[in-house]
Amino acid sequence: MTSTVDTRRLPVPRGELSAAVAELLTRPPGSAAPTVTDADPYGEDLLLALHTCYELHYQGFAEVDENWEWDPGLLRLRRDLEQRFLDALRADVPGGDDVDAELDRLLEPTRDTDGIAGFLAEHGTPDHLREYFVHRSIYHHIEADPYAWVIPRLRGQAKAALVAVEFDEFGGGRGERVHARLFADLLAGADLAPGYLHYLDVVPAPMLALVDMMSLFGLHRGLRAASVGHFAATEITSSPASRRLAALARTLLPHPACAHFYTEHIEADAVHEQVMRREVIAELLAAEPDSVAPIVFGIQATTLLEDRFAEHVLSCWRADRSSLRQAGPVTGAPAARG
Secondary structure (H helix, E strand, O other): OOOOOEEEEEEEOHHHHHHHHHEEEEEEEEOOOOOOOOOOOHHHHHHHHHHHHHOOOOOOOOOOOOOHHHHHHHHHHHHHHHHHHHHHHOOOOOOOOOOOHHHHHHOOOOOOOOHHHHHHHHHOHHHHHHHHHHHHHHHHHOHHHHOOHHHOOOOOHHHHHHHHHHHHOHHHHOOOHHHHHHHHHHHHHHHOOOOOOHHHHHHHHHHHHHHHHHHHHOOOOHHHHHHHHHHHHHHHHHHHHHHHHHHHHHHHHHOOHHHHHHHHHHHHHHHHHHHHHHHHHHHHHOOOOOOOOOOHHHHHHHHHHHHHHHHHHHHHHHOOOOOOOOOOOOOOOOOOOO
């Protein structure tokens, strides 16, 4: 069985804001929180500061008092960080009121040479694929967790259907089949460290933005429909992407755990796509017609951030440099943590 033991130490700051948050969390709860000044909503500093606040709702940090999770001062700071990020997302997507058109757009076929999978198929090395796994690790370590917050905010068939999808994501009641565990096994099979958030310090802003968005949508009842839109977009695009990545893993990193993570998603997510579209979204819209625009927003924001992530990775690889925050090949050796 793969070990996922990790020290859960605070991350290395990336600017004044994330440094201030990390320093605050070493003090007793109730200590005065910093204020947010001008900060790039897609920048390393703000996104890491927000990620650090959100992590208190997941596994937390070994050296941080658990009472910080609901500290009023920290929550006010998090609100200000969230508002900057949310305003940027809303400004950078077109919006709309046609859910079916947005979902259909996700199913449009792409060329085999497109995107990260296209680069990996034509030019990829084992280190390229390992690097991709490192980016995705901070996402897959909490893969299905943020959607669980949506469950008590739905009713009837929409709730039942979402729970059915989540049941699969959490391994159908079997701990060794939880998708986050399968990704930890993948990391170990690729000679990478499987520990929870082990590589956080080397993962740059584009993937932080995606993970922060998941937490933002999940934690706010008012963004429940955006979370459903995001979840649907993820499930709809997962099956074809997983098919390509499974084939690449067999070629570049032949340990069976590397391909197994993706083969597990091929059929499951093809089913989840239909459940999310025909039962979760359809039932939510029937019960709450005003959910149209937020669902569209969730889909579009997901596409926006996935495209930004792909552009970052591909621009680095085409320039023959690492897309991570530290140069050199990634291994299973311990990453530097603050």
